[in-house]
Amino acid sequence: MSSFILRRLLALFPVLLGVSVVIFIVIHLTPGDPAILMAGPEATGEVLDQIRKDYGLDRPLPVQYVAWLSHVVRGDLGESIFLRRPVVDEILDKLQNTAILAGASLLMSTTLGILFGIISATKQYSLLDRAVTLISLFGVSMPVFWLGMVLIIVFAGTLRLLPAQGMISPAGGGTVDVLRHLVLPAIALALPSMTIVTRLTRSAMLEVIRQDYMRTAFAKGLATRTVYYRHALKNALIPVITVVGAQVGYLLGGAVLVEFVFSWPGLGTLVVTSIGTRDYPVVQGATLVIGAIFVLVNLVVDVIYAYIDPRIHYA
Amino acid sequence: MKSISWFARVFCLVCVLLAACTQPSTPAAPVVSTQGAPAQAAPANTKAPEPTKAAPASTVASGPTQGGTLVVGLVADPVTLDPHSVTENNTRRSVYAMFDPLVRESADKIEVEPALAERWEASSDGLVYTFYLRKGVKFHDGEPFNAEAVKFNIERQIDPNNPYFKDGNYLFMRLFLSPLQSAEVVDEYTVRLKLKAPYAPFLDHLGTCASYMISPKSVKELGKGVAEKPVGTGPFRFVSWEKGQRLVLERNPDYWGEKAKLDKLIFVPIKEAQGRLTALQTGEVDFTIDLAPDAIGIVRSSPNLMVAEKPSRQFWSLTLSNKFEPFTKTKVRQAISYAINREALTKDVLKGTGVPAKGPFSDVFGDFVAKDVRVYNYDPEKAKQLLAEAGYPNGFEVTFLTSVSGSGQQQPVPMAEYIQSNLAAVGIKVKLETVEWATFIAKWNVGDYQMSSRGVTGNSYDPDNYLNTFFNSINFPPQGLNNAFWKNEEYDSVAMASRLAIDPKDRLQKVYAAQKILLEEVPWTYIDHEIDLYYMNKKVNGFQIRGNFLVDWNKVWLGAAK
Numbered sequence: 001m002s003s004f005i006l007r008r009l010l011a012l013f014p015v016l017l018g019v020s021v022v023i024f025i026v027i028h029l030t031p032g033d034p035a036i037l038m039a040g041p042e043a044t045g046e047v048l049d050q051i052r053k054d055y056g057l058d059r060p061l062p063v064q065y066v067a068w069l070s071h072v073v074r075g076d077l078g079e080s081i082f083l084r085r086p087v088v089d090e091i092l093d094k095l096q097n098t099a100i101l102a103g104a105s106l107l108m109s110t111t112l113g114i115l116f117g118i119i120s121a122t123k124q125y126s127l128l129d130r131a132v133t134l135i136s137l138f139g140v141s142m143p144v145f146w147l148g149m150v151l152i153i154v155f156a157g158t159l160r161l162l163p164a165q166g167m168i169s170p171a172g173g174g175t176v177d178v179l180r181h182l183v184l185p186a187i188a189l190a191l192p193s194m195t196i197v198t199r200l201t202r203s204a205m206l207e208v209i210r211q212d213y214m215r216t217a218f219a220k221g222l223a224t225r226t227v228y229y230r231h232a233l234k235n236a237l238i239p240v241i242t243v244v245g246a247q248v249g250y251l252l253g254g255a256v257l258v259e260f261v262f263s264w265p266g267l268g269t270l271v272v273t274s275i276g277t278r279d280y281p282v283v284q285g286a287t288l289v290i291g292a293i294f295v296l297v298n299l300v301v302d303v304i305y306a307y308i309d310p311r312i313h314y315a
Numbered sequence: 316m317k318s319i320s321w322f323a324r325v326f327c328l329v330c331v332l333l334a335a336c337t338q339p340s341t342p343a344a345p346v347v348s349t350q351g352a353p354a355q356a357a358p359a360n361t362k363a364p365e366p367t368k369a370a371p372a373s374t375v376a377s378g379p380t381q382g383g384t385l386v387v388g389l390v391a392d393p394v395t396l397d398p399h400s401v402t403e404n405n406t407r408r409s410v411y412a413m414f415d416p417l418v419r420e421s422a423d424k425i426e427v428e429p430a431l432a433e434r435w436e437a438s439s440d441g442l443v444y445t446f447y448l449r450k451g452v453k454f455h456d457g458e459p460f461n462a463e464a465v466k467f468n469i470e471r472q473i474d475p476n477n478p479y480f481k482d483g484n485y486l487f488m489r490l491f492l493s494p495l496q497s498a499e500v501v502d503e504y505t506v507r508l509k510l511k512a513p514y515a516p517f518l519d520h521l522g523t524c525a526s527y528m529i530s531p532k533s534v535k536e537l538g539k540g541v542a543e544k545p546v547g548t549g550p551f552r553f554v555s556w557e558k559g560q561r562l563v564l565e566r567n568p569d570y571w572g573e574k575a576k577l578d579k580l581i582f583v584p585i586k587e588a589q590g591r592l593t594a595l596q597t598g599e600v601d602f603t604i605d606l607a608p609d610a611i612g613i614v615r616s617s618p619n620l621m622v623a624e625k626p627s628r629q630f631w632s633l634t635l636s637n638k639f640e641p642f643t644k645t646k647v648r649q650a651i652s653y654a655i656n657r658e659a660l661t662k663d664v665l666k667g668t669g670v671p672a673k674g675p676f677s678d679v680f681g682d683f684v685a686k687d688v689r690v691y692n693y694d695p696e697k698a699k700q701l702l703a704e705a706g707y708p709n710g711f712e713v714t715f716l717t718s719v720s721g722s723g724q725q726q727p728v729p730m731a732e733y734i735q736s737n738l739a740a741v742g743i744k745v746k747l748e749t750v751e752w753a754t755f756i757a758k759w760n761v762g763d764y765q766m767s768s769r770g771v772t773g774n775s776y777d778p779d780n781y782l783n784t785f786f787n788s789i790n791f792p793p794q795g796l797n798n799a800f801w802k803n804e805e806y807d808s809v810a811m812a813s814r815l816a817i818d819p820k821d822r823l824q825k826v827y828a829a830q831k832i833l834l835e836e837v838p839w840t841y842i843d844h845e846i847d848l849y850y851m852n853k854k855v856n857g858f859q860i861r862g863n864f865l866v867d868w869n870k871v872w873l874g875a876a877k
Contacts, residue, residue: 170583171384263586
């Protein structure tokens with residue numbers, strides 16, 4: 001097992017290298033000039049040349065990439081063109097906020113998803129099952145930003161129950177304030193993911209329930225609840241856990257749209273804004289960080305997977 | 316059975332809790348006591364007819380009240396709090412509250428008024444300006460404001476050998492005060508600024524953020540850090556900035572000018588227009604800008620909200636490239652000007668957020684607007700006739716480059732589509748090429764288009780902003796922004812002469828002559844002028860907008876909450 005983990009950790013480096021090369025090429029090939037975007041539409045010739053020189057944007061692309069890489073391996077992600085702050089500081093500030101949002105959504109989607117999935121499976125074809133199926137269909141079909149806007153209009157605009165935007169109130173602060181602001185964006189982000197978990201749990205449970213050893217359990221005289229939760233669920237969760245790992249990737253990505261709609265000051269908004277202003281160092285640094293998180297989360301999921309299912313061991 | 320029952324129980328409990336928490340939806344209900352509004356003189360603030368007068372609601376019996384917190388919804392987080400590095404309006408809106416320039420654009424006249432400088436003199440050759448500074452002014456950190464401070468602030472931005480030159484991105488100094496050569500201290504409260512060449516817009520441009528005075532002590536202590544801990548002389552001083560979340564300012568009780576009525580001023584970035592509208596409706600923000608044209612109706616019909624308008628200096632035009640054969644002919648360009656129905660566009664597409672333009676200068680430019688120029692009414696027949704005379708009886712095909720959004724661009728895509736239909740009616744087949752803002756700017760700035768559109772706002776009331784920047788042939792890309800590559804020698808000499816003219820009457824004549832050519836040759840098709848709209852809760856009073864989107868936050872006070 002430990003050699004497996006070690007190999008996967010070593011694999012991080014080529015993966016991140018590949019990610020950074022692809023992102024670098026794509027963002028530089030996209031038309032648009034950070035110097036103009038920074039200087040404003042009235043800046044011309046000489047002023048722009050000076051800015052390009054200051055940021056090394058006039059060097060050939062491979063040179064720029066290698067220079068950036070040589071700083072990265074030393075832990076220096078460079079400085080944002082637009083904000084003139086170290087990229088690392090910008091990312092860490094925002095990563096915390098995105099982690100709160102993604103974490104809350106993950107919690108919501110897994111617990112509620114598994115719960116609904118179990119109910120749906122154990123009461124197959126009942127009214128409850130059909131209701132859950134319908135809601136699942138709705139949740140996975142609606143675009144997440146539309147969902148966000150609807151939630152804002154209904155719960156913030158009309159019902160005045162929850163705040164409409166942001167992470168804290170302008171004049172407020174504190175944990176309760178953040179939690180209140182967290183509710184709507186977390187729901188918007190969690191809903192599509194939750195439906196997938198629900199459906200998967202449902203089908204996994206259904207399959208497990210049909211197994212012979214389930215019949216044995218019932219024949220032994222165990223209570224229904226014990227059979228379902230102690231025996232069936234554990235086995236059904238195996239595919240679900242794998243999916244949850246993939247959900248983290250979705251959450252990090254979907255967070256971009258939700259963050260934008262709710263003005264949640266997170267990593268997603270940072271990346272979108274930086275792409276808009278062609279702030280190359282920030283885009284490259286942020287995608288590197290997101291890529292690393294994705295790889296590490298998948299590693300953790302695989303380890304848990306092996307731990308839960310004794311049939312699996314890694315060579 | 317057991318499983319369902321516990322789930323059902325939990326579900327019912329949750330429903331009951333939610334129902335208990337729901338508040339009655341007040342704002343939509345007609346029950347609201349709009350009767351409470353009378354003395355507020357709400358009409359004074361909505362649809363202010365006077366072009367340059369901002370609506371002083373202080374006609375109310377109860378005068379300004381002290382105290383309170385105003386929350387402003389901005390379209391994005393400020394980029395920096397170092398005024399010398401500010402390049403866009405959004406950041407400037409908040410930075411303006413903490414700083415003062417030497418002189419300021421007057422709110423309702425086309426002239427410059429004293430700010431940190433009480434009076435000034437210019438030499439007869441226009442190369443030396445002497446400023447007599449206000450005495451007894453202190454920075455927020457207690458340091459005195461004097462001639463040394465002015466010299467420090469200027470040298471930081473223009474001298475490459477200055478130790479603080481590297482800390483910022485002093486674009487406005489480079490772009491709008493480029494002839495400024497040096498600052499010298501005459502005595503404690505007198506400073507002399509020398510220019511490399513005469514520059515008619517000098518005083519006006521000295522009102523921009525390049526001239527906001529930062530405390531030298533703070534720059535020496537913090538260096539680059541002044542971008543996050545600003546120290547100025549303004550009516551508000553810095554409290555805290557949580558990036559992406561809020562910028563908090565508080566009243567400066569020692570302000571030299573009209574002291575602020577508000578206790579606190581908080582700026583909150585809300586990227587999405589719908590989010591800004593909802594936040595305004597729920598009261599999370601009291602004041603915001605830049606909503607979709609449909610929002611005006613919604614805000615006007617809300618009992619607790621109102622809209623304030625101010626005509627702006629912006630003008631939105633079609634830019635016609637001289638690299639595209641048909642546009643090299645004057646008659647073709649004139650035909651396009653006759654083919655556009657500006658009234659219908661501003662009414663139906665823009666829903667009244669713009670007024671038809673007769674040229675680049677809107678009425679706020681006052682006397683600078685030339686009267687004796689060619690007028691282009693909506694006349695598709697005349698357009699077709701001119702096209703035929705120019706040799707295009709069957710029209711031609713052209714590609715129209717437009718962006719999806721962008722500050723000051725109004726509604727580029729709907730407007731482009733409308734213009735496309737106008738031009739189709741006279742035989743010109745337009746193909747739309749829609750790109751994202753950064754890509755658009757990259758192409759537009761270098762003139763990589765056949766036909767495009769652009770909303771432009773000058774930085775001051777000085778006509779030079781438009782006359783030379785966009786239409787003088789010395790400003791072909793990459794030096795300048797005449798990316799239609801239009802060259803007219805007569806125009807070049809008149810426009811340049813207007814920049815160098817020192818005598819105001821002489822200058823005015825030259826400005827008129829330049830406009831006459833611009834309207835005769837129509838290198839750009841002038842479509843409309845955007846109206847600056849500000850949306851706020853009715854409790855916001857004393858609201859005054861200066862040109863260039865600046866709000867005098869120290870004049871704002873809060874009435875009874877609605």
